[in-house]
Amino acid sequence: MLRVVRMVMAIAMVMMFTCSASAQPAFEEGDQGTDIAEIQGQLVDLGYDVVADGDFGPATVDAIREFQISQGMEPDGLIGPATYEALLGRDMPDISRGSSVIARRIVQTSMQYIGVPYVFGGTTPYGFDCSGYVRYVFAQAGISLPRMADEQYYYGRPISTAELRAGDLVFFSTYTYGPSHVGIYLGDNTFINASSSRGVVVDSLGNSYWSSTYIGARRVL
Numbered sequence: 001m002l003r004v005v006r007m008v009m010a011i012a013m014v015m016m017f018t019c020s021a022s023a024q025p026a027f028e029e030g031d032q033g034t035d036i037a038e039i040q041g042q043l044v045d046l047g048y049d050v051v052a053d054g055d056f057g058p059a060t061v062d063a064i065r066e067f068q069i070s071q072g073m074e075p076d077g078l079i080g081p082a083t084y085e086a087l088l089g090r091d092m093p094d095i096s097r098g099s100s101v102i103a104r105r106i107v108q109t110s111m112q113y114i115g116v117p118y119v120f121g122g123t124t125p126y127g128f129d130c131s132g133y134v135r136y137v138f139a140q141a142g143i144s145l146p147r148m149a150d151e152q153y154y155y156g157r158p159i160s161t162a163e164l165r166a167g168d169l170v171f172f173s174t175y176t177y178g179p180s181h182v183g184i185y186l187g188d189n190t191f192i193n194a195s196s197s198r199g200v201v202v203d204s205l206g207n208s209y210w211s212s213t214y215i216g217a218r219r220v221l
Contacts, residue, residue, distance in 0.1 A: 025094070027079035031056040032108045033166075033186055034202070035093070039079060042087055043067065054111060093188075102141055102221055103167030110137045110184050110192045117199040123147075130181050133194035134169065137184065143220065153179035156220035161205075167221050170205065172213040179215060 037054035048063035065075040084092035119127025131149040172181040183193030189205045
């Protein structure tokens with residue numbers, strides 16, 4: 001398993017250099033997250049037949065192409081800076097591709113389980129606890145993590161809040177002293193976690209509860 005993890009990390013490093021060479025970043029089919037949901041929400045307001053579920057699928061591609069045609073743009077189905085500004089009326093945010101395909105896969109996988117109930121000791125889509133959820137999601141990308149949050153806290157390398165990027169692990173001291181809760185950072189100050197009261201949900205690091213219990217982050221990719 002260690003060999004597999006090293007191979008995955010090596011691939012991620014290659015993808016980091018490949019993606020960083022792109023001069024024209026864009027949201028594209030397969031992307032997921034709060035940015036995509038906002039874009040879809042604007043498309044819905046404009047009358048396009050999409051659902052604001054945060055999943056950039058074929059219906060969103062078709063809607064973007066129709067919108068681009070209406071604006072006299074090349075209908076490539078990608079949301080680059082020009083399309084983003086025409087749609088939302090502001091500059092497009094920076095898109096970090098540094099964490100590459102592996103991080104994107106982790107984010108996509110993590111969002112598939114929104115709404116799954118919290119189960120103490122749960123490690124499957126029938127019910128997760130926080131560390132069981134994180135471990136399960138990373139396992140789908142071929143990365144093996146320790147089982148418990150306090151063990152995961154010492155895996156990978158520590159990073160500052162300013163360094164956070166999609167796919168990093170964020171940790172909190174909640175019901176007991178030390179790292180007792182863990183989630184997966186999504187970007188834009190948001191993270192996804194198996195909450196004991198709400199199941200798998202997306203939360204903000206700026207939330208008063210989470211900001212007061214936040215103790216650090218680790219990068220394992």
